[in-house]
């Protein structure tokens with residue numbers, strides 16, 4: 716099977732069976748999504764969604780968030796992983812959005828990565844989810860699934876290398892949705908420790924399955 720055929724098989728399946736895949740984070744604005752994605756590092760979307768309503772009730776806008784203090788914000792975040800750093804990052808992020816971007820969440824990767832707590836992955840999520848830009852955020856699920864399926868070369872050993880290969884091979888209009896397809900497949904089927912290969916529709920094309928590395 717060629718690389719092109721593998722992509723075709725995987726993308727055709729997702730297009731047919733989950734055409735409207737989207738993030739599992741709850742949000743109603745770019746500000747809310749940015750806060751949620753920053754909080755979601757090393758944390759489940761479920762826990763983030765349980766935490767953010769109280770934050771957004773108290774801090775409806777990025778301007779209000781920029782005026783708060785560590786002491787006031789921390790109690791709302793303490794049930795999430797790395798609460799100290801995330802509290803500091805959220806306040807610093809909000810201050811920079813207000814001071815440098817006139818209170819508007821920027822919508823380019825180059826601008827977003829200037830914000831505290833925002834790396835390339837987060838910037839790709841924000842721009843692809845909010846603005847449907849063809850940017851592929853590579854988190855642990857996307858990385859693992861892409862490698863196992865054989866969508867990227869064995870030599871692609873960094874998130875950025877995987878991102879570049881996926882973006883090169885996935886049709887531009889599908890990239891922002893493909894990000895969610897790969898995440899959801901990794902979250903619910905191709906899980907890290909014991910992938911559920913017997914339930915997986917990609918067995919016939921999966922490099923990892925074919926190479927008998929399943930234990």
Ligand code: SF4
Pocket residue numbers: 863864904905906910911912915916917918921922923924
């Ligand atoms: S066959 Fe197994 S390893 Fe391959 S994508 Fe499916 S769950 Fe993952």
